[in-house]
Amino acid sequence: MLDGSALSALGLSLRVAFISTVLVALVGIPAGYFLARRAFSGRELIDALVTLPLVLPPTVVGYYLILVLGRNGFLGAPLYRWTGWSVMFTWQAAVVASFVVALPFMIKTSRAAIETVDRTLLDASYTLGHSEFWTALRVTLPLARRGIAAGAVLSFARAMGEFGATLMLAGNIPGRTNTMPLEIYSAVAGGEWEHAHVLVLLFTGISALALYGANRLTRSSP
Amino acid sequence: MRKPIAFLTALVLLLGTLVLPPSMASAVDIVVVSAAASLKNAFEEIGALYATPASALRPAFNFGASGDLMAQIKGGAPADLFASAAAKDMDLLDAEGSLLPGTRVDFAANEVVLVVPSASTAVVTSFADLAKPAITRIAVGNPKTVPSGRYAEEVLANAGLPEAVRLKLVLAENVRQVLDYVARAEVDAGVIYATDAAIRPQEVKVAAVAPVGSHKPVIYPIAVLKGAPHPEAARAFVAAVRSDAGQAILARYGFKAVPAAK
Numbered sequence: 204m205l206d207g208s209a210l211s212a213l214g215l216s217l218r219v220a221f222i223s224t225v226l227v228a229l230v231g232i233p234a235g236y237f238l239a240r241r242a243f244s245g246r247e248l249i250d251a252l253v254t255l256p257l258v259l260p261p262t263v264v265g266y267y268l269i270l271v272l273g274r275n276g277f278l279g280a281p282l283y284r285w286t287g288w289s290v291m292f293t294w295q296a297a298v299v300a301s302f303v304v305a306l307p308f309m310i311k312t313s314r315a316a317i318e319t320v321d322r323t324l325l326d327a328s329y330t331l332g333h334s335e336f337w338t339a340l341r342v343t344l345p346l347a348r349r350g351i352a353a354g355a356v357l358s359f360a361r362a363m364g365e366f367g368a369t370l371m372l373a374g375n376i377p378g379r380t381n382t383m384p385l386e387i388y389s390a391v392a393g394g395e396w397e398h399a400h401v402l403v404l405l406f407t408g409i410s411a412l413a414l415y416g417a418n419r420l421t422r423s424s425p
Numbered sequence: 426m427r428k429p430i431a432f433l434t435a436l437v438l439l440l441g442t443l444v445l446p447p448s449m450a451s452a453v454d455i456v457v458v459s460a461a462a463s464l465k466n467a468f469e470e471i472g473a474l475y476a477t478p479a480s481a482l483r484p485a486f487n488f489g490a491s492g493d494l495m496a497q498i499k500g501g502a503p504a505d506l507f508a509s510a511a512a513k514d515m516d517l518l519d520a521e522g523s524l525l526p527g528t529r530v531d532f533a534a535n536e537v538v539l540v541v542p543s544a545s546t547a548v549v550t551s552f553a554d555l556a557k558p559a560i561t562r563i564a565v566g567n568p569k570t571v572p573s574g575r576y577a578e579e580v581l582a583n584a585g586l587p588e589a590v591r592l593k594l595v596l597a598e599n600v601r602q603v604l605d606y607v608a609r610a611e612v613d614a615g616v617i618y619a620t621d622a623a624i625r626p627q628e629v630k631v632a633a634v635a636p637v638g639s640h641k642p643v644i645y646p647i648a649v650l651k652g653a654p655h656p657e658a659a660r661a662f663v664a665a666v667r668s669d670a671g672q673a674i675l676a677r678y679g680f681k682a683v684p685a686a687k
């Protein structure tokens with residue numbers, strides 16, 4: 204029952220979700236930090252803008268991604284002209300789609316976690332002569348680590364479950380862009396219910412595990 | 426100041442949900458036609474023929490891949506008619522007794538063609554050219570659900586192409602999506618029907634026509650479904666499709682007449 208295509212879809216999903224989560228962390232944590240620690244006019248507008256993929260339907264996200272990264276897209280056209288490469292219909296497109304939809308989770312949870320860090324501790328660090336960067340790395344982020352870790356887990360789960368934008372940007376290519384949600388969709392559309400059963404059970408299990416992990420992490424320390 | 430705005434927003438949203446959905450006029454018979462994506466433009470015109478001001482008949486079209494539509498009908502979707510791009514999907518419904526006896530009829534035929542983006546500089550004159558390195562991505566319908574994808578598989582198998590060509594395939598949800606991929610140059614080539622190529626003539630060009638005998642003949646059957654809510658109106662639509670005016674509309678879009686039975 205756990206045949207080759209199911210395993211390849213699982214492997215692809217895990218790979219895409221893992222890479223997306225790493226990228227989301229690299230971009231999301233600094234973004235959450237700046238939104239939390241810097242007050243500037245338009246801060247809430249920026250926050251709303253980066254949170255947009257969270258409330259937009261994946262098809263709208265997919266539409267914008269095609270507009271920007273398609274072969275005739277805003278960024279895709281120059282990319283194709285210079286390198287002869289287009290991101291559409293590649294596994295990298297799946298990473299891009301997952302990154303865009305998972306980033307809001309990371310930014311929101313990081314911002315919330317960093318905002319709850321006791322300011323006096325940060326001030327103490329500054330009075331001891333440490334730079335903001337050092338303080339962020341050695342004081343702020345470690346204190347906010349539980350919320351950030353929860354954000355990472357949620358981002359991972361969201362990246363694993365991305366379907367609409369992925370289908371639009373990465374397309375349906377067996378073995379190359381067939382992440383688990385796509386594989387399940389294909390199986391159901393083709394009437395292959397047994398195949399779908401296995402994939403759905405696997406996927407539900409992994410997602411449940413991820414959510415449980417996130418819940419454990421956000422619980423305040425005993 | 427905050428409260429009235431929140432209240433007004435909620436009121437507007439609520440009114441929107443009540444006002445926006447199409448009103449169900451009971452005086453009009455809505456006939457639900459589930460038809461293959463390639464029939465979209467032709468059927469919409471035939472629909473205008475059928476829905477004359479005098480009659481109270483209005484078609485509601487549901488276009489998509491024949492396999493998807495067949496699955497919907499199998500799952501109990503309330504359609505009156507089904508028109509597919511291959512006998513296979515209709516046969517599946519026939520076998521489980523979902524068709525109204527005596528209403529199934531073939532009404533059009535089509536050709537399978539290989540198209541490339543109109544700005545493409547690759548030299549493609551036959552299906553065999555798909556093996557060239559310049560062709561990196563080929564769009565075809567998903568053979569699981571899209572008849573044009575199944576025809577494409579047959580043609581590719583008959584063209585004697587190496588297995589490596591399979592790795593270039595990008596599967597689309599229906600034949601119009603294949604057309605779109607080629608038209609936007611997201612792929613280097615695609616396999617669609619001749620009638621679809623004619624829909625966007627500026628953006629795609631036909632590189633080759635599938636050789637005779639390289640695939641099952643593309644014949645479109647239409648039938649009234651057994652559970653049809655409006656069987657008589659449905660029969661009237663079939664009659665409109667088979668009428669001279671209906672056949673003329675199909676011919677204008679490039680559909681061929683059904684070959685005479687042997």
